[in-house]
Amino acid sequence: MTKLAPVLSAHWDEKDSFTIAAYTRHGGYQASAKALAMDPDAVIQLVKDSGLRGRGGAGFPTGMKWGFIPQGDEKDHYLVVNADESEPGTCKDTPLLMANPHVLIEGCIIACHAIRAKHAFIYIRGEVTHVVRRLNQAIEDAYKAGHLGKGIDVVLHVGAGAYICGEETALLDSLEGFRGQPRLRPPFPAIAGLYARPTVVNNVESIASVPAIVANGAEWYQSMGTEKSKGTTLYSLSGHVTNPGQFEAPLGITLREILELSGGVRAGHKLKFWTPGGSSTPLFTDAHLDTPLDYEGVSAAGSMLGTKALQIFDETTCVVRAVLRWTEFYKHESCGKCTPCREGTWWLVQILRDLENGVGTEDDLAKLLDLCDNIMGRSFCALGDGATSPITSSIKYFRDEYIAHLTNGGCPFDPVKSTLFSGANA
């Protein structure tokens, strides 16, 4: 039996998959018609029953989030879709929207109905021009077809380059026209979100999963996945593998299974370290090949499922270099609001750069870890926490490699060997 279960990706191989014609051909917009005929609370219950959990990284039960929206409060409610996919390694929402933007729009219609919202905003990162085109066209076509504009409106909001806007409250500030810096919580978005009104913020994949749940029922969705992690999801395999790509499978599949399916680590090499869900999730090694990739399994093994961005690095890769580069990313993307993240990432980069260059002593590793301790859990939002993950986890598994840089007086790795075109174009 196949280990894969394409639901979201079921029709991506059709050339016109992104058009409303193709979407409708496969039953598109029937789920929303069904949902609109249901009592909103019944829709929320259905999603609760399905066990769908947030696919943006945190895994919060989607139906429960919807249930937090106060009902009968006479206020405007909003649905905001987080399409600001920017976590390093994460590349699932972008191909999804390129191949099938309508499934998100249909999901928006259902979610808006459930939470009694008239307005949905899709906040998409700005660095994907063609995806913006596709989504915009899809929205236009959905209006023309009468799916939108009859009580539910969808507005596409295009970001402009800021990883922090993937944090839901920073996203809301950005959407309101401010600098995208996280807000204090409470109040939580469910009470005072966009324009201080009750708001649900969901990831693209979460909302896109809803039409199939409505169409096929909670039991169908429940039948896939593991005990507490239900349904299917997109796993994004990248890096030093024979065949990178998107793999939609029930939650709980292992990296070993995905590698076996796809052709494994690139020929002649072996797995060294990998991220289960983007760079903010602590690194795994070959010891974690059989860890079930569901919320509980990954967490029990000391990391987080995150965005299921499986970045694979083989033995040619210098872990210090990899971690330094991620740290530079966090420094670049720190919003600047809070001290630990802003100043901490500035400092971390300098120490790691020295270490990568073989400058420093073993004491610097202790300092690095203590610095991480002063950032982790001290920052305003999770960005600062995430910045420490690659550092602490890499020292945990590869302390000797850090030391080797110091004894070697520099990086012992040849960067050419880890390139895809090593020996060819380089």
Added chain:
Amino acid sequence: MAYTPDQLQVMDAIIKRYPRSRSAIMPLLHYVQSIAGYVTNEGIELVAKLLTLETAEVSAVATFYTQYKRKPVGEYHVGVCTNTLCAVMGGDAIFAALKEHLGVENDGVTADGKVSLEHIECNAACDYAPVVMANWEFYDNQDVSSAKELVDSMRKGTPKPPTRGPNSLVTWKEASAVLAGINDGKANEGLQAGEPTLLGLKLSKEGK
């Protein structure tokens, strides 16, 4: 440069997309960028006026987001992903090669104004690494020579088409207009998905 009545009308329509006008600040900045190629002082002052904000409030937003440029970039703005995965797999080598090939540093523009170069963060196409973006269109699976060829084609005025994108590469200004939400009619051009995107589906159909 004064804004034309048509342009002002577009901006008015952008503002009307939102329940509260301030939300329009980002698409408006994309839009003024599509007119001048970057966010000019004139653009900031106009956006402030249209949204009844102070200019400082607009510049505070404009300087927060890296896609808003406060000085001119090339007609084709090339971004090389040098986040860890792409960097390791060749992004660093591509970026170094392009700097040398174009004779510019990071954030530099070639003297002819055709190409500007920037190293960028993860662009959500890791299964196509190493990735190069031009005017935020995808150029997947690049290597040093393909990247050089790409920028050469840009300098000749006949840029190669994106691997996943419209049939031909639009200019920086045209792309900025798309990001402002203006439909350029090219949504149906190009692939629906590349091979890696379809790999799982293909394997599944093969019964794997």
Added chain:
Amino acid sequence: MTTTQENPTAQAVELITVVIDGFEVSVPKGTLVIRAAEKLGIQIPRFCDHPLLDPVGACRQCLVDIEINGRAFPKPQASCTIPVEPNMIVKTQLTSAVAEKAQRGVMELLLVNHPLDCPVCDKGGECPLQNQAMSTGNGETRFEGVKRTFEKPVAISSQVLLDRERCVLCARCTRFSDQIAGDPFITLNERGALQQVGIYENQPFESYFSGNTVQICPVGALTGATYRFRARPFDLVSTPSACEHCASGCDMRTDVRRGKTLRRLAGDDAAVNEEWNCDKGRWAFKYVTAVDRLTTPLVRGADGVLAPASWPEALAAAAAGLKGKRAAVLVGGRATTEDAYGYSKFARIALGTNDIDFRARVTTDEERNFLSAKVVGSTTTYRDIDVADHVVLVGFEPEEESPIVFLRINKQVRKRALKVSAVATKLSIGVDKLKAEFIKVAPGAESAAVAALSLTAKSIILVGERASESTGLLSAVAQLSDKSGAKIAWIPRRAGERGALEAGALGALLPGGRPVSDAAARVDIATLWGVSNLPTNPGRTTSEIVEALNSGSLDAVVVGGVDPLDMVNSAEVLAALKKSFVVSLEIAPSAVTDLADVVLPVAAITEKSGSFLNWEGRPRAFDSAVSDSLNRSDLRILSAVADQMGESIMLGTVTQAAREIASLGKWDGARANFASVTAPGAQKISGNEALLNSWRRLLDLGTMQKGEANLAGTARKSVAVISPKRAESLGVKDGDILRVSNGHGAISLPALVEDIHDDAVWVPRNSFGTQTLISLNAVHGDIVTVVKA
């Protein structure tokens, strides 16, 4: 007291008890943990936290361990953002090793990019970063890397300098500018480690309240151009003081080194200015020393020349010139309450007259009647603004004319969308910021608009001194108040006017609001003063005094702190002074000096003690900041003159005067009746004629702003404002030069096309290039001609 008093604490406040470091404390619901800890005397270090700004939780310096109902937060929490809850147990750095390490960790990070240039930093010695680095930091840094550098300092206005290297990005300044002042001209720019405070390059930080950001900056990132590098805080002698610039009544602190005022800071008075003040109050103090002060008395000799004289000579000359003469008193609106009381008593006892008026400005009899009947003794306060259902502005631009009133209204607008209406001719910057309903009227047509308002007993009408310039307007205000029960607050511009009113420096009133015409009132005061009787006829007004001096009905006048150029028909005023025997009490040579017969130098505000009554009638007492000054306050000199005249007023010291004022007691008798005046309405215009609309801006050519170039650099630019309709008919666009003229003279200014009544033109009253009283001798509602120059 028999009257019922509103007790603000009477409302049941829900108290919550929490345990902090083992001590229980009960605080009102909603109190932040950091504030609850303060109640116990536990100081949690902090930077971004400020009790008057919205919590932001940015600096992370105040992290503490918290558990609620036995459940501990997994990580330390920012105590500046978390309100207390029942069953909360808080462990600060004093009892939690985790909190202690977290705080030390944050402090170390804050210093990573700090230049540690304390030896050359103005903030050194009073710096929260310096102090808390001592209490919460480590002696040695572990940072061995490269620090972030910025160009330093950059001038973000002519009076504020920004050093981004010192900045800890607490955002107090940007939040103040946005949340309190409504002037988001400074913002956080860029991102991450490059995030920095800044302005938009073409718009400097020209907010009337910018100085507050310097004061609340917890590091030396924002400094004032005037104070920069001038002193160390520990070399300064600080004196609590009150602001003399306007009637808002700010509590202040004056810092003096070796007899020279080096800076003034906003004081902390929750009932009045909270912790803020305006830039004029903060940065306009050099007028005391910028001008050549009068150092000795001057007496005009037989040769007609003013010559220095000894005090005994001068006092004798003054007494001789006044004794037995028909004399009056003109005291400006800037006298302290005690000094005004001195003038009031001097007029009645030494001169035997009620001819006294503190209103050295554009006035009417209607206004005097209004002040006597509706304002003296009134008790409207800032608190009334806090609870009002509707605030109406009449002849009053709060941001320009009483900035703390503006901040208070703005606070309520922001907090609870307080409804504000402004009856005015031009939509001002301040009124726009208050999101007020702009009731646009032609100059002179205000009364009808006021009459049409519908208010309640919870409403308040804030009336400016300019309301007197529209005949019948104060009557309309009185009628509206009578009809609706809405409270009236009269808010003059000058700091001393309310005090002078209460001190009886007005022809119709004796001290304490006692009508001159009331025999019982006269007996009250005569008894207190130990005299057998007091003059019975209500005295002349300012303009009547001037007229009487000119016509010869009066012989002499005592003038204290009056600028003739503040009045209409200043030529007549100067002629009157020229003709009469003039005794002038002043700090520096002025237009009056040249015409005076005896000039008596007096102490400037910093050299004496005293008090003002702010617009609320609330005493704002202050001590002498320059303790070794030999200059004496007006009342002491008046006392000496009276002694010379043999009509002692017994006011040797400010304390004596204050004590006497305190013993006046309340006047329980009838107030003066108010006689309504009918409004004639706006004048008719034709062609290029327009009705003049004008007010003084906060920062302008006022004499008390002399010598403050940095401050003047932030003044709003002089413009002539016309409506789009008029602009079209004149073919004028923004920036074109407009000529505003009448038979008296002309003013030429760049045009600004804005929301103003079509029949009107607005120009600043006393700004650079535009002094309407001098150039046009025109006031509100007068007809002028407006053409494109």
